[in-house]
Amino acid sequence: MAEFIDVTVKDIDERLAKLKQEVTRLEAARSALVGRGPGRPRGSRARSGRTRARRTTTRRRGRRGTRATQALELVRARPGITIPELAKEIKIAPNYLYRVLPPLAEQGLIKRDGNGWHPA
Numbered sequence: 001m002a003e004f005i006d007v008t009v010k011d012i013d014e015r016l017a018k019l020k021q022e023v024t025r026l027e028a029a030r031s032a033l034v035g036r037g038p039g040r041p042r043g044s045r046a047r048s049g050r051t052r053a054r055r056t057t058t059r060r061r062g063r064r065g066t067r068a069t070q071a072l073e074l075v076r077a078r079p080g081i082t083i084p085e086l087a088k089e090i091k092i093a094p095n096y097l098y099r100v101l102p103p104l105a106e107q108g109l110i111k112r113d114g115n116g117w118h119p120a
Contacts, residue, residue, distance in 0.1 A: 067092065068100050072109055080116035
């Protein structure tokens, strides 16, 4: 009877080892497809201890107007303004504005002329 248990435990351990390898392989494949690791789900709270008050402060800041609205106001105030100049005025990274301005142009609110942006 003891030999049966030893053999069964050994079989279970071997199967678990194979399953762990399979899990590792599948997680690597998923990461390659999605571009993220098997970490926490999107939208879940960060484990860094960030408090609710900090998130509320960030939300309040956004109530003054969206980045698109701020950019549109600056383009109207300073025709020909470039993205780096806009970013400096708004105090954000320029790469964000490369996503914000083209939709404004598609809506016909602004247009690009050379390196600068002008009201339409």
